[in-house]
Amino acid sequence: MESHQKTVLVVDDEESIRESLKMILADRYKILTASSAENALQFLQQNSQDVDVIFSDILMLQMNGIQLLEAIKKSHPNSETIIMTAYPTLDTTLAALKLGASDYILKPFAVDEILEATRRAVERKKTVVRNQEKIRELTTAIQRNYEGTTRALISAINARDQYTGGHSNRVSKMMGRFAKFLNLDPEVSEKLEVISYLHDIGKIGVSQEILNKTEELTPEEYEEVKLHPFIGYKILQPVDFLNDCLDVMLYHQERFDGKGYPAGLKDYEIPLGARMLGIVDAYDAMTSTRPYRKKLTQETAFRELKAEAGSQFDPELVESFIKMVSQVGEPVVAKTA
Numbered sequence: 313m314e315s316h317q318k319t320v321l322v323v324d325d326e327e328s329i330r331e332s333l334k335m336i337l338a339d340r341y342k343i344l345t346a347s348s349a350e351n352a353l354q355f356l357q358q359n360s361q362d363v364d365v366i367f368s369d370i371l372m373l374q375m376n377g378i379q380l381l382e383a384i385k386k387s388h389p390n391s392e393t394i395i396m397t398a399y400p401t402l403d404t405t406l407a408a409l410k411l412g413a414s415d416y417i418l419k420p421f422a423v424d425e426i427l428e429a430t431r432r433a434v435e436r437k438k439t440v441v442r443n444q445e446k447i448r449e450l451t452t453a454i455q456r457n458y459e460g461t462t463r464a465l466i467s468a469i470n471a472r473d474q475y476t477g478g479h480s481n482r483v484s485k486m487m488g489r490f491a492k493f494l495n496l497d498p499e500v501s502e503k504l505e506v507i508s509y510l511h512d513i514g515k516i517g518v519s520q521e522i523l524n525k526t527e528e529l530t531p532e533e534y535e536e537v538k539l540h541p542f543i544g545y546k547i548l549q550p551v552d553f554l555n556d557c558l559d560v561m562l563y564h565q566e567r568f569d570g571k572g573y574p575a576g577l578k579d580y581e582i583p584l585g586a587r588m589l590g591i592v593d594a595y596d597a598m599t600s601t602r603p604y605r606k607k608l609t610q611e612t613a614f615r616e617l618k619a620e621a622g623s624q625f626d627p628e629l630v631e632s633f634i635k636m637v638s639q640v641g642e643p644v645v646a647k648t649a
Contacts, residue, residue, distance in 0.1 A: 514544030
C-alpha cells in the first residue's frame with residue numbers, strides 16, 4: 313500500500329477539460345487544477361506540497377505547455393508531466409520528449425487512456441526517485457573523470473546483467489571501426505565510440521528481474537525497459553564532452569520505418585550515429601548468447617540485417633556495415649557473453 317495518496321495537477325484553460333480529468337482521476341488521486349500555466353507555476357512556487365503528475369495542455373495563452381514543462385523540469389524535476397493537445401506536431405512531440413515528458417496524449421481522450429497514462433507516470437516517478445541518489449553519485453564521478461567512471465558504471469551494470477557489460481565493450485569498438493570505415497571526422501568517431509560504450513547505461517534503472525528474464529516481457533515490463541534511453545540521457549547530460557552526441561543514446565532504439573521509441577522518428581530524422589548504433593547493437597546482440605537463445609552465425613546475422621533493411625534499419629548503412637565486417641572483420645574483443 314502507498315503511504316499517501318498521489319497528487320495530480322491539471323493545467324488547462326478549458327474548464328470542461330479540467331473537470332473531465334478531475335472526474336476520471338478523483339477516485340484514485342488527489343486532484344488540483346489550474347486554468348493557466350502561470351497559475352500552475354505560481355501554485356508550485358508557493359506550496360511545498362509534492363505534485364506527482366502534471367497534465368498540461370499545449371495551446372494556452374501567454375505561456376504554452378512546452379514552456380511550462382521546461383519551467384517545471386527546472387523547479388520541480390521529480391514531477392512527471394503529461395502533455396495534452398488536439399493539434400499534434402512532430403516539433404512539439406520531440407520538444408516534449410526531450411524535456412522529459414512522461415506521455416503525449418491527443419484530445420479527445422478516453423478514460424482508460426488517462427488512467428493508464430497516469431499509472432505509468434506514477435511508476436516512472438518511483439523509478440526516477442529510486443535511482444536519484446545513484447544518478448547524483450554517478451554524475452559527480454563522471455565530471456571528475458568520465459573515462460574511468462564510465463568503465464566503472466558498465467562494470468556495475470555487468471554485475472547485475474552479465475550480458476550488458478561485454479556487449480557495451482564490443483559495440484563501442486565496432487562503432488569506432490564503423491565510423492572510420494565511413495570516413496567520419498576523427499573527433500566524431502571518438503565520441504561515437506564513447507557514447508556507444510555507454511548506450512545501455514540507463515539499464516541501471518531497470519530491475520534486475522526484467523534484465524535477466526528469459527520469458528517474453530509483459531507490456532508493463534517492456535515499458536520499464538523503454539525508459540533506459542531516457543535514464544542514460546539524464547545521467548550523461550552534465551558531461552560537456554558528450555553534449556553534441558547524446559541524441560545518439562536517446563534515439564538508438566528508433567526504427568527507420570518510424571515504429572521505434574522514444575519519439576517515433578523515421579528515415580533520416582534519426583541522427584546518423586543513432587542509425588549506425590542501431591545496426592551495430594543488433595548485430596552484436598544476434599551474434600552473442602542471450603538468456604533466451606544461442607548466438608547466431610555471422611552469415612545468419614547478415615541475413616537478418618538485410619531482411620530488416622528499410623524497416624528497422626537504414627538500408628545504405630546496412631550495406632556499408634556488412635561490407636565493413638566482411639572486409640575488415642570484427643574488432644578483437646574478448647566476448648563475455
